[in-house]
Amino acid sequence: MLRLELEPGASAAWPEIADDAPLPDGDCILSFARLRAGGVPDRSGSGRLGVSLRIDEPVEALAGSIERLALVLLTVPAFRDGRVFTQARTLRERLDFAGEIRVAGPVLPDQAAFLERCGVSSLVLPANADEAVWRRANARMHTAYQPSVRDEPAGPGLKRRSEAASGG
Amino acid sequence: MSGHGLPVGTYGYDATDRAFLADRVDEFRDQVQRRLDGALSEDEFKPLRLMNGLYLQLHAYMLRVAIPYGTLSAIQLRGLAAVARRHDRGYAHFTTRQNIQFNWIRLEDAADILAELAVVDMHAIQTSGNCIRNVTSDEFAGAAADELVDPRVYAEILRQWSTLHPEFSFLPRKFKFAISGSPQDRVAARFHDIGIVARRDDAGRIGFGVHAGGGLGRTPAIGIPMREWLPEEELLAYMEAILRVYNAHGRRDNAYKSRIKILVQALGAEAFTRAVEDEFAAMPRHRFRLEPKTVAAIAARFGTPALEAPADAAAVLAADRAADPAFDHWVSTNTHPHRDPGHICVVLSLKPTGGIPGDASAAQMDAVADLAERYSHAEIRVSHLQNLAFGHVRRDRLRSLWQELAALGLASANAGLIGDIVCCPGLDYCTLANARSIPIAQRISDRFADAELQRRIGPLRINISGCINACGHHHAAGIGILGVDKKGEEFFQLTLGGTAESDVAIGQILGPSLPEAEAVVAIERLVETYLSLRTGEERFLDTYRRLGNRPFKEAVYAAA
Amino acid sequence: MDVRNSRRQDGRSSVITANSLRGGQVVWLGAGDPLGDGWRERIEQATPVPNDAIAKALDRAAAAEAARVVIGIYGVELDPDSPTPMPVTERERIRAAGPSVRTDLGPQACLAGGDQGAHR
């Protein structure tokens, strides 16, 4: 079950590794450029691997390596930039990515439910974020008129119960 | 009336649709509060309020309320009138996108107004902002004799699908759909980001012709054909594919270059179409398949009118016309054939001589709601030409309706004629405007007040925009007028030869822009030139196409 | 900020305007506290500022936007030949008076003795 983890600093456990630095033991995140140039390094036994994408980097290019990735970090440059929704959805629907999709950058609480429905699993919130506002915004809407990556049954018509309703 | 208590011509909300609107109103109330508390900056709040139809205009906030595919019930129109009275200054403005705008709104009242609208199943969702906007359709939908498919069920499906779409609510720029079910394009389909024409194949199956990348504004463009025949079940999947390509690749660095038409031009029609088809082929289409049972469930929420007219209804109308020339003239301009021979479609002109195009008072709205209940199954339509329409009027009762409309000032016999001017609010209301558009509309309307003269001129559309955003669709008219700013002075640029109908064309600039008084004289000269050069009953557009700019340009600028 | 309003000639004066955040109505900065009662609904109540001092005055007024009293603060140049405060641009004259096609609405209506235009 996909869940928004609204924990400030959630990404702390997954350090992002500079392109010229050696890989540490433990979970870590590489840049898309490094992955693209060098392929997915063999990590057997030494931790899981994530990749970090800028908003203009094509998630489709991960198709060949997606099975060996545990996390994709998408960074939003501005809350108005809606490309992240398509990036997340493409990861889920076209690449069948089952790992964690984490979003960082300036998103609004009012966008959390949209991100979740597009397949985002967790958000890195600013340190001063008011968690109550985020939880309230994310639980606001009880109905959606579109399918989500969760494939809730439709009906009547196009309507679906959204997660906020079933999850309390 | 429908036997199920469902509104005729509009989608009847169920409890879930109502709960959805209630959630949305709560959300907006919370957003306003966060803005007032300082939790949201204006920069963050603005897209949120725009997606709830709230602009900040010259004099106050403006609220744009959606009239999905331009159809309203009498109850809804009364609800709008009540908002005009209670929260505004007793009037409102019908727009070229079949919406309605209130001009004097307070931010503090906005959530209450949305709650009042929700009582009559109305909302302002996505009437602005960089998202999928109100889906427009044909004002004679479900009634016109030339219709092949009632587009409103599909417009409603598109409305629901696009409402709070999780992926497409933060697009590069606004995105407009139009859908028609008639071969005679009354929706300007190819001037929309996506234009859809519903039709049936030889086996009677419903499918869709799809155009994309059209639009007016700074860079007018005619949409390119994407699909000749898209099967019904693939409608939403294909729309997802187009929107996904646009959302991923549309420009976000320059607001003037961020519409889908610029992406189509940048990639070229072929590459754009290929990108969409590749996306369509790769996406999980089953998730978006539009099942017949889904279409049926939504269609079942529409009330259908029981069309019963006496056998002699048409004969009564013919006799009424013969007896009263003024009525006869009005019937010849302001009606449209209905699929049922005992009925007729009627245009209620919001273009009185010298009036403000598209404005209606609360009293007029209430009166129209009453008339709709008595004459047209409690259903009202709003046209993209800023008029109202009744879909299903009995022919034998038309004369009596006409008399009642005349008493309300809604019976100008000018639909489609030069007095039927389309006009955006311009500098009298709009913060983006370069020039006032309403006063020049009023002057032209006064100049051509003579009904006989209007009939002699014949079909001639004048559209006026107060700036290059082209809300008045000036490129899509035989004569287009665009307000420009010349060192703080209001000037007007004329374009000729545009049309949004089936023979779609973009108006071409005639020459240097003119001050208001000269622009009005120029319109007179254009019309005189046309009348002197036309052969027989030739339309203005055809004379222009036959002779080109030159005689018109000479008439306007030679003497100046 | 509206760039059309940034033309300023030496020797002239300007007034400062914005819209009220809560009500949306046009307001003009007059005597009084920009964080409180300084914003008035009639341009006649605005305090003209010489153009060479307007940039500083706008900087001071900016606090009212941060304090969520008004939004969109900018300066409006006045016609030096007018006996009453009269903006040089049509746009600002319409903002000050109300729609030119509905003289029964906006501040102009109060001048004419009407009551329709009174802001609540």
Ligand code: SF4
């Ligand atoms: S065309 Fe320009 S002036 Fe007219 S309503 Fe649109 S933005 Fe405003």
